[in-house]
Amino acid sequence: MRTFVTMALLLATTSSYAQVDTTQDPNAGNRELTLQRYAIGGKKSILGSSYSLKMDCAPTDWQQVKIIKSPENGEAKLVDQNTFANYTAPNPRVKCNGKAVKAKALEYIPVKGYIGDDSIEVEMINDSGQRIVWKFNVTVK
Numbered sequence: 001m002r003t004f005v006t007m008a009l010l011l012a013t014t015s016s017y018a019q020v021d022t023t024q025d026p027n028a029g030n031r032e033l034t035l036q037r038y039a040i041g042g043k044k045s046i047l048g049s050s051y052s053l054k055m056d057c058a059p060t061d062w063q064q065v066k067i068i069k070s071p072e073n074g075e076a077k078l079v080d081q082n083t084f085a086n087y088t089a090p091n092p093r094v095k096c097n098g099k100a101v102k103a104k105a106l107e108y109i110p111v112k113g114y115i116g117d118d119s120i121e122v123e124m125i126n127d128s129g130q131r132i133v134w135k136f137n138v139t140v141k
Contacts, residue, residue, distance in 0.1 A: 032133040042112030049105040057096035065104040069121035074110035081105040110140040
């Protein structure tokens with residue numbers, strides 16, 4: 001029996017996020033998305049966090065998240081954090097909303113005094129073989 005999962009990337013705040021719903025199209029998880037973010041030179045920002053849940057709200061057996069393109073004008077790293085599931089209808093995982101989940105957060109610290117553009121790419125693959133590449137275009141103010 002094959003169980004489909006959804007990978008979600010929560011962006012800067014819980015009210016602004018993007019997610020992939022593979023319940024209707026199992027290949028929907030295999031894609032690349034570009035996101036615009038802003039940061040302040042020398043200050044740490046959390047550009048997003050990711051988690052992957054099964055239909056019953058349990059975490060997938062595994063999820064690999066890694067930086068595949070590092071920024072040229074700062075430092076990026078993935079750190080563990082807790083967040084709350086947040087899905088939108090018609091995704092059946094809306095029943096998971098508000099439940100605490102473990103996630104990987106993307107931290108970014110631009111070089112102090114730097115003003116300009118930077119970019120980071122993060123790849124996520126889960127236990128169902130779904131892959132998403134998130135391309136973060138960062139404007140440092």
